[in-house]
Amino acid sequence: MPIKLLIRRTFTRQPTLYIKLFIMLTLSVMMLMNTLIIRDSERYGARTEVLEKSGGYDYIVEPVSEDELYLFSEVPGWEYLDGKVGIILPSGANPSEVSYKLSQRLKEAGSGAMLTSYRSLKESAEFSTFATLMVGVLIFAAGVALVSIWLMYAAYLDTRRADIGTLYSLGAGMKQVRAWLRRELLVLTAAALVLGILLSAVFMFAVIRLCLTDLAGVTPILYRFSPLSMLLVIGMTLGISMAVISLHTRRLAGMSPSELLADTHIPRSSKELRDGRSLEGFFTSASLFRDKKHNRICLFATMPLMVLGIVVSAHFGMYTPEDSARRLGDVQLYVTDSEVALHRSEAEALLNALDPDGRYILTPVDGDTSDDPLIRRMHITFADKSVCDSLLTSEQVQVYKVKDFRAQNADYVRLYAGFGVFFIVFGLCIYADAFLLLATYIGAFLENRRRDILLLGEIGCEERRIVRLYMTQYAVRGGLAILAALPLGLALTGVMSVGLAMPVLPNLVTILPPVLIVALFAAAYVLASMRTTRQIIAEG
Amino acid sequence: MIQVTDITKIYGTGGATVHAVDHVSFTLGEGQFGLLCGASGSGKSTLLSMCGGLLRPEAGEIVVGGENLTQMKPEALAAYRLKRAGYIFQDFNLMKNLTLEENIALPAMIAGRKSYSGNLRELAERVGITGRLLHFPEEVSGGERQRCAIARALINSPSLLLADEPTGNLDADNAAQIVRLLLEINRAGTTVLMVTHDVGLRDYIRENAPSPLLLNMRDGRIYEKIG
Numbered sequence: 001m002p003i004k005l006l007i008r009r010t011f012t013r014q015p016t017l018y019i020k021l022f023i024m025l026t027l028s029v030m031m032l033m034n035t036l037i038i039r040d041s042e043r044y045g046a047r048t049e050v051l052e053k054s055g056g057y058d059y060i061v062e063p064v065s066e067d068e069l070y071l072f073s074e075v076p077g078w079e080y081l082d083g084k085v086g087i088i089l090p091s092g093a094n095p096s097e098v099s100y101k102l103s104q105r106l107k108e109a110g111s112g113a114m115l116t117s118y119r120s121l122k123e124s125a126e127f128s129t130f131a132t133l134m135v136g137v138l139i140f141a142a143g144v145a146l147v148s149i150w151l152m153y154a155a156y157l158d159t160r161r162a163d164i165g166t167l168y169s170l171g172a173g174m175k176q177v178r179a180w181l182r183r184e185l186l187v188l189t190a191a192a193l194v195l196g197i198l199l200s201a202v203f204m205f206a207v208i209r210l211c212l213t214d215l216a217g218v219t220p221i222l223y224r225f226s227p228l229s230m231l232l233v234i235g236m237t238l239g240i241s242m243a244v245i246s247l248h249t250r251r252l253a254g255m256s257p258s259e260l261l262a263d264t265h266i267p268r269s270s271k272e273l274r275d276g277r278s279l280e281g282f283f284t285s286a287s288l289f290r291d292k293k294h295n296r297i298c299l300f301a302t303m304p305l306m307v308l309g310i311v312v313s314a315h316f317g318m319y320t321p322e323d324s325a326r327r328l329g330d331v332q333l334y335v336t337d338s339e340v341a342l343h344r345s346e347a348e349a350l351l352n353a354l355d356p357d358g359r360y361i362l363t364p365v366d367g368d369t370s371d372d373p374l375i376r377r378m379h380i381t382f383a384d385k386s387v388c389d390s391l392l393t394s395e396q397v398q399v400y401k402v403k404d405f406r407a408q409n410a411d412y413v414r415l416y417a418g419f420g421v422f423f424i425v426f427g428l429c430i431y432a433d434a435f436l437l438l439a440t441y442i443g444a445f446l447e448n449r450r451r452d453i454l455l456l457g458e459i460g461c462e463e464r465r466i467v468r469l470y471m472t473q474y475a476v477r478g479g480l481a482i483l484a485a486l487p488l489g490l491a492l493t494g495v496m497s498v499g500l501a502m503p504v505l506p507n508l509v510t511i512l513p514p515v516l517i518v519a520l521f522a523a524a525y526v527l528a529s530m531r532t533t534r535q536i537i538a539e540g
Numbered sequence: 541m542i543q544v545t546d547i548t549k550i551y552g553t554g555g556a557t558v559h560a561v562d563h564v565s566f567t568l569g570e571g572q573f574g575l576l577c578g579a580s581g582s583g584k585s586t587l588l589s590m591c592g593g594l595l596r597p598e599a600g601e602i603v604v605g606g607e608n609l610t611q612m613k614p615e616a617l618a619a620y621r622l623k624r625a626g627y628i629f630q631d632f633n634l635m636k637n638l639t640l641e642e643n644i645a646l647p648a649m650i651a652g653r654k655s656y657s658g659n660l661r662e663l664a665e666r667v668g669i670t671g672r673l674l675h676f677p678e679e680v681s682g683g684e685r686q687r688c689a690i691a692r693a694l695i696n697s698p699s700l701l702l703a704d705e706p707t708g709n710l711d712a713d714n715a716a717q718i719v720r721l722l723l724e725i726n727r728a729g730t731t732v733l734m735v736t737h738d739v740g741l742r743d744y745i746r747e748n749a750p751s752p753l754l755l756n757m758r759d760g761r762i763y764e765k766i767g
Contacts, residue, residue, distance in 0.1 A: 006638075163637075167650070171622020172650045173618040174618070175615070258595045
């Protein structure tokens with residue numbers, strides 16, 4: 001079987017056949033690789049942050065004076081570090097026992113030193129919700145990659161149908177044809193892997209360095225490219241490609257050379273032609289009932305967009321602060337053991353004493369009627385973390401109850417930033433995927449109907465009407481696909497909401513943007529089909 | 541050479557079935573020139589496809605050179621198409637990305653033959669396309685494409701040549717040349733089974749072939765056998 005000759009000739013004579021498939025494969029590789037780079041970068045960033053804070057120690061105790069060092073006599077692996085003590089536990093030590101005993105000794109001795117544990121953070125320095133999210137995204141990306149490569153490959157095989165039929169009729173066996181197709185897709189996949197991984201590495205480097213600069217300090221993302229992740233992507237992409245080949249060749253094996261050559265298929269009958277039915281209505285319903293393949297393509301190309309749009313939009317809606325009541329301040333002050341309200345002026349005086357520059361925002365939790373004795377809580381949002389730290393350790397604040405929201409707040413910012421990157425990266429890949437897929441299919445669909453289009457013109461149908469006939473088909477199909485994808489998007493949002501244990505409820509404001517994007521997208525390809533139809537008429 | 545016994549081919553399912561070939565039987569001897577004639581839709585191309593191993597019948601048997609095609613596994617059927625039967629299509633079915641030379645060589649390459657260039661040159665000369673071998677199908681005329689398809693069908697020296705309206709897309713001059721070429725191949729000992737609806741060609745072949753067999757078809761059945 002002249003596999004090399006066939007591949008070489010197709011590449012030189014009909015490069016577009018390969019280029020579309022290659023772009024789709026590259027985008028799929030990028031989707032998978034980008035997900036893993038975000039995850040690795042988040043992990044690496046968090047780990048680096050922990051290591052920076054801990055200096056490599058399992059525990060840090062501070063402030064510690066030299067006089068207090070006797071308290072550590074029974075602790076293994078400690079070291080005095082100018083005002084603080086760092087502890088690296090030996091492998092045989094029991095961490096919980098050591099930390100408990102040390103805390104007790106410090107308490108009994110009346111020491112003001114605080115024990116901070118970095119041990120568990122060092123072991124799994126990963127924001128668990130973000131990690132769960134990334135696993136979900138990876139599965140979603142793999143699903144999108146499989147469906148889009150499968151559909152694009154179906155389009156590719158449609159254009160190669162005659163060649164495959166010819167090879168069969170000349171005596172090539174199924175194994176030989178399968179070997180040819182497999183080799184072809186493997187070559188393209190290998191090239192796509194090289195380019196996709198390279199582009200992902202550069203693209204994600206730029207996104208993390210440029211888009212996340214503003215979040216430095218709260219979002220511990222440091223660019224990280226892991227060879228293990230790369231191997232995982234290579235394995236997944238090759239697996240997807242092989243699965244696609246296997247699915248399609250199984251279908252081809254069931255067809256005779258004559259069927260392949262003649263491109264014969266017996267159309268399913270549409271509803272009976274009735275009097276008074278318009279040509280547009282007849283054409284549209286016949287196309288919807290008979291061209292089931294195009295229904296599937298339209299649905300699969302629309303669904304990821306809708307699902308992605310709704311999920312992202314719903315989460316953005318959740319994390320975007322709406323009003324002061326929902327905004328999470330860094331710290332909240334309560335009055336402890338007292339019926340007396342913390343007056344706003346008192347809180348301001350306290351904060352002014354700590355930070356004369358006034359780099360904070362003070363917000364009464366339950367409104368701004370400061371004379372009301374029920375107002376006992378103040379939100380304080382700080383621009384500088386060190387001011388917040390000094391507030392929490394100051395003696396003046398000891399009389400109040402303090403609720404520290406900073407960790408939770410940072411988590412939300414991280415998640416929000418994560419979604420930002422997710423939206424940039426996946427939006428681009430998936431939208432490019434879908435656009436390419438639909439453009440290919442519209443091209444192939446209209447090309448197959450070239451004779452019909454010309455015939456309609458020959459029997460007296462106006463050009464405008466011919467264009468309208470095909471436009472209506474696509475508009476109706478696109479609209480139905482959007483409606484069909486909507487419940488799936490909502491269901492997946494619900495599943496993610498449960499998975500993330502966060503109340504994510506999509507509403508009209510969150511659903512509308514993706515619907516508008518998909519509708520605009522649908523309109524774009526309807527216009528594209530109109531252009532192609534006009535072109536065919538002009539050529540004819 | 542070919543023994544067809546009571547074969548039937550049905551298209552469609554349920555109420556929309558069409559008996560494309562309906563209980564057809566005939567025998568074509570070695571070295572004979574068989575002609576399947578009839579109007580469009582009479583089932584002649586379907587019958588030829590089944591003889592070429594491109595389609596399987598629903599019932600009946602096709603035995604070619606002692607081998608029963610209807611009982612062959614797909615790989616054995618592919619080997620039959622590769623080595624025993626050459627097939628010529630009305631619309632040529634050349635691979636448009638390959639040159640004429642590469643198209644002719646394709647079956648030899650599929651069969652894994654190492655040396656075929658001598659045979660290829662000889663065939664190209666015989667069908668008259670030596671000067672066009674490096675061209676792509678879209679760069680040559682319909683007649684030249686069909687000659688290329690004939691050379692391709694002969695490259696593995698099959699004992700049976702099946703031609704499905706080989707002149708259907710050609711003008712009168714080119715059609716006559718192709719028919720003369722097929723007669724020449726038949727005289728050299730290759731059994732030929734050809735489909736045509738052209739009465740003029742049918743009569744010409746009947747007059748010039750050494751041992752013609754005419755099979756007239758209508759509604760999927762053979763209603764007349766001459767020869």
